[in-house]
Amino acid sequence: MAEISTVVNQPPEFIEAAAKPYITQLQQVTGGLKEADLSQVYGPQFTAGLGALTQQAIGQVGGLGAYEPYLQAAQAATGPTAYQAYMSPYQQDIIDTTLADYDIQAQKGLPALQAQAIQAGAFGQGRGQVAEAEYQAASDRNRAALQAQLLQQGFGQAQGLAAQQFGQQMNLAQQAPAFAGQQISALTTLGGLQQSQAQAELAAQQQLAQQQLMQPLQATQALGSGITGLIAGYPGGTQTQTQPSPTPLQTALGAGATLAGVYRAFNN
Numbered sequence: 581m582a583e584i585s586t587v588v589n590q591p592p593e594f595i596e597a598a599a600k601p602y603i604t605q606l607q608q609v610t611g612g613l614k615e616a617d618l619s620q621v622y623g624p625q626f627t628a629g630l631g632a633l634t635q636q637a638i639g640q641v642g643g644l645g646a647y648e649p650y651l652q653a654a655q656a657a658t659g660p661t662a663y664q665a666y667m668s669p670y671q672q673d674i675i676d677t678t679l680a681d682y683d684i685q686a687q688k689g690l691p692a693l694q695a696q697a698i699q700a701g702a703f704g705q706g707r708g709q710v711a712e713a714e715y716q717a718a719s720d721r722n723r724a725a726l727q728a729q730l731l732q733q734g735f736g737q738a739q740g741l742a743a744q745q746f747g748q749q750m751n752l753a754q755q756a757p758a759f760a761g762q763q764i765s766a767l768t769t770l771g772g773l774q775q776s777q778a779q780a781e782l783a784a785q786q787q788l789a790q791q792q793l794m795q796p797l798q799a800t801q802a803l804g805s806g807i808t809g810l811i812a813g814y815p816g817g818t819q820t821q822t823q824p825s826p827t828p829l830q831t832a833l834g835a836g837a838t839l840a841g842v843y844r845a846f847n848n
Contacts, residue, residue, distance in 0.1 A: 599807050606804065609796045621793055626786040628778035634771030643760030647753035654749035663738035666745070671734040675727060682726055686719040 630638075656662065668674070690712065 602800070602804055602807055606800050609800045613793070613797060616793060621786060621789040626782045628775050628782055631771050631774040631778065633767050633774055637764045637767035637771055640760060640764050640767070643764070644757045646756035646760055650749045650753035650756060654746050654753060657742045657746040657749065662742045663735060666738040666741035667734060668737070671730075674734075675730045678730060679723060679727060682723055686723070689715065689719070 656665075
């Protein structure tokens with residue numbers, strides 16, 4: 581009677597020796613990852629904060645309201661009495677001096693008028709007195725007109741200075757925030773570049789921390805890939821053999837018996 585035997589082909593011993601501790605090592609590595617403190621590789625410590633330039637820009641935001649004192653000064657230069665603050669302190673002295681000189685020049689005209697009256701034979705008479713009174717009245721009117729002109733001139737100059745002050749203060753009220761905004765914008769731009777550089781450095785540190793955390797698993801996976809490749813090169817298997825092998829006569833008899841069986845089946 582023939583015996584059937586099964587032959588199992590196993591990988592070489594050196595592959596088996598490497599594969600056995602691999603499972604244990606993989607379990608240890610994955611277990612270590614589960615218990616790892618992920619805050620070491622994730623968290624706010626890898627987010628760049630505001631740099632010194634950005635903080636300086638934030639600190640200068642108040643400069644955008646620098647227009648207020650200039651606006652108040654501009655408002656002070658308006659109104660019906662605003663000109664008074666810009667009147668010349670020498671205005672009255674100028675008026676007094678000018679009028680005093682006018683009086684002197686006016687008095688110089690009286691002798692000529694009196695000489696004309698003498699020549700006309702009217703000196704000391706009513707006609708001469710009338711002429712002197714008319715002369716004095718005209719002189720007084722001219723004096724008052726000169727004084728009014730000087731006052732109006734001083735008033736106009738004061739109004740012009742007030743208007744000039746108003747324009748200057750309004751210009752400063754517009755320029756001060758603009759200058760502050762330009763400075764803040766420049767600091768913000770530089771601060772953004774500074775923060776981007778800091779963020780890039782922190783990102784590199786985070787990548788390094790992640791690589792260090794995953795390095796044991798990656799090394800274990802590389803080991804597993806190597807073992808898998810070795811097993812593929814030395815595949816195992818199962819072979820079934822019948823001993824002893826049938827002789828040609830046994831094979832023929834078997835075939836004949838099979839054909840005879842088929843023939844009987846058809847006849848029936």
